[in-house]
Structures are given as structure tokens and as C-alpha cells.
Amino acid sequence: MHIFQKIKYSLVFFCVLLGIACEREGKVHIDQIDYEREKAVGVTFRTEMDVEQLRIFIGEESQQSVIGVIVSEDTQHHFTPVIPFTPGEAYTVRMADTLVMASFRIPERAVVPPNEILAIYPKVDTVPENLLKMYIAFKEPMQEVGNALDFIQVINVTDSTEVQPFLRLESELWNSNHTVLTVWLDPGRIKTDLIPNREKGLPLTAGKRYRMTIDSTWRSREGEPLQQRYTKHFDIGPRDDRKPDMRDWQLRIQKEDSTKSLYFDFKEPMDAYLALETIQLLDMDDRPINGHFKRTDRESVVRFVPDEEWQSPEIKIRVQSRLEDLAGNNLNRLFDTRIAETKKQKQDTGAIRTMRVRIQ
């Protein structure tokens, strides 16, 4: 046999051997995606390759491998990323950071709860021009990235202009389960004579009509957009320069109401959340009366539903003075105050005010 032919056959034999070896050693087989509480917390794969040479990447283009921990049992390996794999995304297992050995895709979530806005407070159609804050209550916990104000648009309908009345904060104010957002109308513009107030005026102008739109692309924690775009119209009334006064309140029990609720009519719309959490009922021996506060269809009225029948004909009402009206005026002070007036006012919003009420 000619020497070159020998070399040729040898090369072919070598290549076949190499091919078999590559086939056997180079194979990465994805066994399963590991789930925990419906999250794709890891991937299990099998290979006889040196697992140290393998990295997992999001997609095919990324040059940065996903950080995580590999636990091996013989030829089976479990990779756990720092955060669960993202539904709908594809991942590749690569050798030496470039050669794709296997790939897998995380399926979209099968059932994601539809999300909607339950309420925007204040609900009333007309708000004072020095309105201080609004609350947006969602059905599902919302995404915890991005800025909420990027999803909220406010139009002055009367003048056909877009306005930016809200204060942009890096530390957004959500409740603990991320379903209620508090947005402040820029307080610098509400306070008389502050630079923003002088230059830009109040965030909302009396006599004008506004439309607030909330974009449906705002996603829940589970990545689900809102069911629809939400729109709320509101008219701006005159400035509220009066502190809420407990002497104006009307308290009554409606005879036909089987819950025997005690209705508090504040005679003006109050902060939708503070109204539920700043009032306590006590009997004449200062023992708390158990029950809970509920909103009614009027924002100026809340009701206290007692757990048991009323025991005594007279009770005490204790109210934390931090209870505010829509303009941020609380029982102690106006939100916007001149220096001479500030001195006269008590600043302690933790203070308690008490009054006695006959309930029968």
C-alpha cells in the first residue's frame, strides 16, 4: 500500500473514532426543568463531559453566563440559578462559552391570574385643588421594577395639555404586599410660595377637568399586564384650607342595618386609608370595642362594624390626629401653613383626640 493511502485510511479511522468519542462524550441531554412552587428553579441534565467546561446562557447571543450552583451525582447534574429561569425565555448549555451543546425553553405560565385595578382613591368626582395624594389599589401584587409614574398619564382636558402633577420618588410608596401605591401630588407645588409653586403653580387648577390614564402594559409580579387601560376623570374644586373638626362629625346607627354598624359622617371626604386605621372605639372603662371599619360608597362616610352587640349606651371615640382630609390637613394642622401659624400649631401627629358618644 502506498504510504499516502495508509495515512489516508488512518486519518479516516481516527476521525471515525473521534466522531464516536465526541458523540458519546459531547452529548448533553436535558432531563427536566426543576419546578418549585410553580417557579423554574433549576435544570437537570446528563453528560459525561467535564461539567466544569459547561456554562448556561440566556439565549444564543449572550456572552455572560448565568451564575448559579451545580450539584452533580455521577453523570447527572442539577443547575440552580440565583433567581428562577424566566417563563418564555430560551437558554443554551455551551461548552467553552461558545459551542452550544443543548438548549431548553421555559414554557409560559399556564394560568396567570388576570390583573385589574380595584379602585383609585379618592373616588369622588371633584377634589380640592390642593389634593395631596392618590392611592391606586390593584387586585394582584405589582411588578417591583421600573417607575410607577411611567405608566400614569394625566391630561388637563379643559386645556388639552399633558401635565405631570405627581412627585417622582426613587423609593416608591407601596404597601407591604405591593398591591396599593401611594402617589403624592408634588407637595412643593402645593405649598404657597415654594419655588415650584411660584413657577409652575399648583399641580391641579380649580375649575379644570383632568383625565388620568393608567397604561395596561403595567405588569403584575407574575408578568401579567392589566386587563385594560384604566381612565378616571376628575374635576378640581376650590382649595381646602380647613382642618377636619371632630365637632362637625355625625355618628349614628341605622336601625334597619342588621350589622348595627356605627356610621361616621365626616362631612367631607377623608383619606381613604387613614379613615380606616386611625379611629378606635372604647367602652367607658377604656376597654377596646372589637370590630372593624369599612368604607361605604361615600368617601365622607365610614362605618364601624362591631363584632358583638353594643354593650353600653355610651362609648368613647379615640382618633389619632394624623387622620387627614384630601388636602393633607390633619386634626392638628393645615398642610400648607405660614411661619407665624406654624408656631401656634401642635406638630405631634401621634396625639390622640377623644370624644364621648351616646349610641342608643
Next chain:
Amino acid sequence: MMKKILLAAGLCALVLLSISATDLTGAAASSLTKDFVNGNPEIASINQMSFGPEGILFLGDSKNAAIYALDTGDVTVTEANNEISIEEFDTKLAAALGTPVENLQINDMVVNPVSKNVYFAVQVADGTPVLLKLKGEGFEHISLQEVRYSKMALADPIAVDAVDRRERPLRHWAISDMKFHKGNVLVSGLSNKEFGSTFRSIPFPFTDAQDYASLEIWHAAHGAYETHAPIKTFDIIQLDQTDYLMASYTCTPLVLFPLDALKDGKHTKGRTVAELGAGNSPLDMISYEKEGSTYFLMSNSNRPVMRIKYDAIASFKDTMTEPVTVFGEAAGVAYDNLPFPYVLQMDNLDNTRVIYLQRLSDGDLKLRTRTTKWM
């Protein structure tokens, strides 16, 4: 023979000495962490971070209304750090976590002053907090599941007389800034229910003690004291041997409060030394020394990084009472605008360099270092 015995005795003495020396160092190192426990602190969010001594990292958790002190064990003293310049930083971060970039948010960035390692608090869209350490152009994950830590709950000064324990929803605190200073963790925060500012000073190692104060500032142009504004960021400045809290507020007064007056729930009036212009919100504040002078740097939402000279603050003895009449006009202590807009995070890398995360005009997010010589 005698020589051998002497040598052996000498060696024994040396070994004993070195053991006791090790013990001493051990005791000194553990005095801050002796009450730490091992386990899962169940951290719900990382909104702010600050390094204390000995690689102790303080994490501000708004969701749990708590401060955690974490023993990172990252105590290898390092001086020389290579220049850091990472383009498409957010894309690389997202790739390292295996998720699209819109699924993440960088809440804070701090440098460990001992090791010079850079730490990032990252938040996932579902609220999961992630702590990462920069390693070359990649990242190392710091697990929050099994750590050595100590926890301090932030008492709510207003809710001491909470009325309805059964039904009352928890008030949510957002921690707006946090710094470790001379044995105390200083925390500024705001609440979702009342528009106001609370400042706390918490001794470390944590005990049951924490001081809080409500702050009152003179807002130039208002013609009134301004009580109800949240501090956005702050630093500490020493003037005439007294430490002052230098607080920066939304739209944008810079106010000094003597630190030792901020305690026992007292209501304290500050001295406004500058109005840095309206329509802006301060983000981060750091200080550095150069050629014997101290400078402060402040990054902003709508303005470039501002540089303020210590001497300018020290020599400004007045409080601003005259209204500022032109929108966006600055007054009081002078400052320089540095040519770095949209700096989102900023910290000292070492004595001569600052590291910052900047959104460039083409949308790229870049992590880079810069010598203070050129700042």
C-alpha cells in the same frame, strides 16, 4: 542539651505568644459581631446599603422595616484595583441572572472600604432581592439564605399608640438613605401615609435603643419653616469639631442639623445653607479629599453631579431666609456642575477614585471609575 531545651522553651513561648495574639485579634474582630446569629434572616428587600467596619454590610429593608448587619467576611485588605469600565452593564447583569433586563432594577451600589469590592443590591420584578459582588466583568452571588447577621427593627415613632391591632394595616416605610457613622447606623425614611421625614440614629452593635427625630427645615422662598419633606440623601460633615447631618431634600435645599441634637423624638430645626435648584431630586451624596481639601459630590435626577467645597459650607454661617425668586436658581453655598449627567449610583472606590453608574446619551448604562484628580 541545655541549648535544645532553651530553644524548645523559646519556641513554645513563641507559639503561645502567637496563639494569644491570634486570640486577641479574634476577640477584637468579634466584638462587633459577637451577637450575630447564623441562619436565614428572611430579608424581603434591599433598598439601601452601607458598609461599616470589618466587612460588615448594613442592608436597609423597607418591606420588613428593618436594618440587617451582615458579616460578609470580605475583609482582605486590597489597595490596588484595576480601572473599571463596563459597558452595557445592565444587560450583562441581567444575563448573569438569566433574565431580560426589564425584569431587574439596581437599587444601590456600595464599595467595601476594606476589600474595595463593589456590591450591588438588585431587585427582581417579583420583588426578590439579590446581593451581588462585582468580579472582573462578571458577578458573584452573595446568598442571603445562610448568613451571619444581626437585625434591628425600625420602630414606628408615630404608631406607638396604634389603635386597631387586629385590623390595622402596617404603615409602609421607605428607607431613602442610610450611612454608618462613628458606631451608629443613620437612616432617613418616609412613610406612605403622611408626608414627612424621620431620621434615626441606631447604635451598632444593635441594642434595643434607637433615636428618632422629626426635622424642620427653613425652605428659602417659602417664607416659612417646612416641616413635611422627606430627606432624599445625606452625608455627615464636621464643622468646628461638631458632626452635622447634611441632608438633601426634594427640590433641593441642603440643610445642616447638629447630629447630637437629633434624638429622643425631638423636633429639630435645621440651617439651610443652599438651594440647589427646583425641579430636581438628589440621588446620592459622597465626599472625598484632594490636596488637603474636602469636597462633596451629589448626583441628581435632573442635573449633573454637583461638587460642593467643604470650605464653602464651613464659611457659610447664615441660614437662608431670603426667598429665591427665579425658578431653578441656586442660592447660598456655591457649587460646581461636573460634566456627568444621569449618574444613578455613586461611591468612593478608594481614596483617589470614585466609581459610578451612568446612563449615557445613547441609552447605554456604564459602570466606570474616575480619579478625583479630574473631579
